[in-house]
Amino acid sequence: MLEFCQWLDQTAVGSTIRQSLWLFPAIETVHLLGMAALVGTITVLDLRLLGWAMPQRRVSEVVPRLLPRVWLGFGVQVVTGVLLFSSEAVKIYGNPAFRLKMLLLLLAGIQALIFQTVVSRRLQAWDDRPSLPVMAKVTGITSILLWLGIVTAGRFIGFV
Amino acid sequence: MQGTITKFDWINPHAYVYADITDPHGKTANWMLECGSLGMLSRFGWSPDVVKHGDKVTVHGYLAKDGSPYMALQKIDLPNGKSLPGEP
Numbered sequence: 001m002l003e004f005c006q007w008l009d010q011t012a013v014g015s016t017i018r019q020s021l022w023l024f025p026a027i028e029t030v031h032l033l034g035m036a037a038l039v040g041t042i043t044v045l046d047l048r049l050l051g052w053a054m055p056q057r058r059v060s061e062v063v064p065r066l067l068p069r070v071w072l073g074f075g076v077q078v079v080t081g082v083l084l085f086s087s088e089a090v091k092i093y094g095n096p097a098f099r100l101k102m103l104l105l106l107l108a109g110i111q112a113l114i115f116q117t118v119v120s121r122r123l124q125a126w127d128d129r130p131s132l133p134v135m136a137k138v139t140g141i142t143s144i145l146l147w148l149g150i151v152t153a154g155r156f157i158g159f160v
Numbered sequence: 161m162q163g164t165i166t167k168f169d170w171i172n173p174h175a176y177v178y179a180d181i182t183d184p185h186g187k188t189a190n191w192m193l194e195c196g197s198l199g200m201l202s203r204f205g206w207s208p209d210v211v212k213h214g215d216k217v218t219v220h221g222y223l224a225k226d227g228s229p230y231m232a233l234q235k236i237d238l239p240n241g242k243s244l245p246g247e248p
Contacts, residue, residue: 017172019208021199024172087172158173
């Protein structure tokens with residue numbers, strides 16, 4: 001893994017971003033805008049699953065509308081995140097906040113997979129229920145906590 | 161404190177100057193001197209080759225609380241007589 005980081009660090013992309021006067025802050029700005037789009041949209045989705053936002057709207061209507069935006073935001077975050085990482089891969093490799101962020105991202109990824117395969121298939125069935133089942137609420141609260149952790153750990157990379 | 165430059169990393173998000181420095185207690189170490197961002201430094205008059213290996217410099221800044229050879233560089237006096245700020 002460290003070898004991979006050393007290689008990435010030495011690529012033209014990594015060293016250009018590392019030494020450019022404006023590329024790093026520019027990419028970081030897009031990463032923050034992407035964070036707002038991604039985490040903001042996920043939170044709305046989670047709040048709906050919890051029944052705390054738009055309770056009068058059907059889940060089967062809200063979720064498919066939000067998911068494409070979630071994936072768009074996720075794509076922006078992966079691209080900008082990899083670019084930022086490539087500029088300081090070796091330095092960040094052992095950073096505890098970075099490692100925590102990657103671990104939480106992995107958990108969020110597993111959760112998204114479960115959501116896509118299990119939860120999203122039942123959305124239609126939940127439409128007529130006054131309150132969503134425990135599974136939906138657990139999904140919503142875990143997702144909010146995971147993303148809260150990811151954002152916090154990400155911010156702390158520069159301070160630990 | 162005075163010292164001799166060993167390395168200069170012109171990198172985002174913060175640049176680093178490394179120098180062999182003997183502190184007022186007579187202890188010599190390779191110090192890490194952290195500067196601001198590249199955009200900031202270039203406005204202050206820095207460039208990627210503003211300091212070179214072997215340059216004799218005088219540095220001013222805030223020291224690490226734990227006593228390790230680390231300084232947040234506030235000002236560096238270069239061999240050519242010029243002084244540059246390291247942070248705002």
